[in-house]
Amino acid sequence: MLRTHTCGELRETNVGETVTISGWVDSYRDHGGLVFIDLRDRYGITQIVFNPDQGQEMHDQARTLRSEDVIQVKAVVESRPEDMFNPKMVTGKIDLLASELTIFSKSKTPPFEPGTSDLPGEELRLRSRFIDLRRKSLQDILALRHRVTQKTREYFNNLDFLEIETPMLGRSTPEGARDYLVPSRIHEGSFYALPQSPQIYKQILMVSGFDRYYQIARCFRDEDLRADRQPEFTQIDIEMAFVDREDILTTVDGLVSCMVKEARNTEISLPLARYTYNDVMERYGSDRPDLRFDMELIDIKEIAEVCDFGVVKNVVGSGGRVRGINAKGAAEKYSRKNIDELTAFVGDYGAKGLAFFRVKDGKLDSPIAKFFSEEHQKAIIEKLEGEPGDLLFFVADKENVTSAALAALRARLGKELELYDPKELNCIWILDFPLLAWNEDENRWVAEHHPFCAIVEEDVPLLETDPGKVRAQSYDLVVNGNEAASGSVRIHDSKIQQKIFDLLGINEEEAESRFGFLLEALRFGAPPHAGIALGLDRWIMVFCELENIRDVIAFPKTQKASDLLSGAPAPVDAQQLKDLFIKLDIPK
């Protein structure tokens, strides 16, 4: 070993010991006589003192040390005089008097120092990720991520689950996200697809009798990115046979409790709260509401349809909705200019306007208050439980617009008004999603979750009459407003599966060619099964109170899916393309 101790472990109890430590120069202070080096590794920082009395040659070398040089030092642990303690460092009561110095490697002047207080732009951090990853905060995050994944494995192993790997090179299937494709050299003109998830393979594992499966699986989706979305991400993937929905929820409750205990060292109370999709859409306008705070959406249709405000009245007349929220005590916190910003904000979600009222002396104060009689103003205040100083917002529009706009506004207000403790964890189940959603562009039904979801038994007749009302036996787990897991009971009958494909406009021939291997497997004795996948990256984000998924991934990609460190993606040699029978045709 090139060290006897790490840079984080020496204390006063080690005084007098001769030790060898290695690490990176975090900072240096050259007093001409004495030279101080703060030496850093993953475990901490320890101060080394170079005294010319210990040898002039070593001392001359020590004076050349600069940030990020990698060195080894043999030294004696000394206690510091009390007035020289550094209370900011856990190793601050000792330092090391160096007797030997080895410089393993000099560093070029780093683009930034890992210990810097003003972090450089993210572009530079990603380009110089080897430096960025030396920062304590990133090292701590990756260590936490490691502990959570190890706990996850321990949890499932104890329950007799098997961790089984599934292929990365698979087959492109219709529906869902855009695939990342990999051309085949051996089969000219054919392509593998990287998995969007191991969905079909894990179902086949159920058919094969591996009744408890899990995998910490990489998934790939070639869609536009967001702060919480990467082109490749990690799922904790789970599938169980001979279970119903309840078994999955209970199993995942246990897993979440276990992860929270590991990440936060806190207990959460089980079972996790459950809501139906219809319930949360009505009360919060979102299928992933942040329930760390209240602020429910309230419908004021009866008042709106009789008010004198033509625009609002017409919305009700044409089947739209008028819904609002109450920002408690916010009347004075939002100026007219602030509210204009909020109006533009809800505009992103399709809302053509944002009505607002300040509650004042039992009446409403607003440019549009005149359209509402005193009686109606009182009714509105009562409905939204308004008190003096409250600020009420309303959106009148098609139902889905009121939902989207008010849900986004609610999330924004909750944050800006600090309505919750950012450290709190709120985990809730959302059950019974619609099976299908109507796609306007393609003029057909598409699967809301995926085409393998089982149907809520009593809704089966609706398949013929009102497909949009059919509920799936599906469930999402939402943490602080993030979709953190999603799953369903699966169809284990090939005939029913075919029926769903029919509804989705995937005919028998196409289904057979694209999903045939799953359908065929289901024909050979498929057990009832169900599963779910947790978005590991998002859980780590929540545990670390981060809003950026790139901060929980060692080597993330930019919004344009580039890896600034390696330069991927990049052109390849003409010969490589030739081997793959690929000719480029790039529009100018």
Place this chain on the structure above:
RNA sequence: GGGGCCGUAGCUCAAUUGGUUAGAGUACCGGACUGUCGAUCCGGUGGUUGCGGGUUCGAGUCCCGUCGGCCUCGCCA
């Protein structure tokens, strides 16, 4: 595909309504200094203002295009 913000020294930032030689802190280089820990003090190097075009007597500043980063709508079964 749409909308928004940003790009000035290695880094973090500044630069009056368009106005002379683009500044500061830090880093880096040289010097002084035996108890610092954001060391201190003295001196110095460092710029194609992302790139290309345009308007103007004059552009870091205004306009167009382009590249890159971030946020977001659509998209993400």
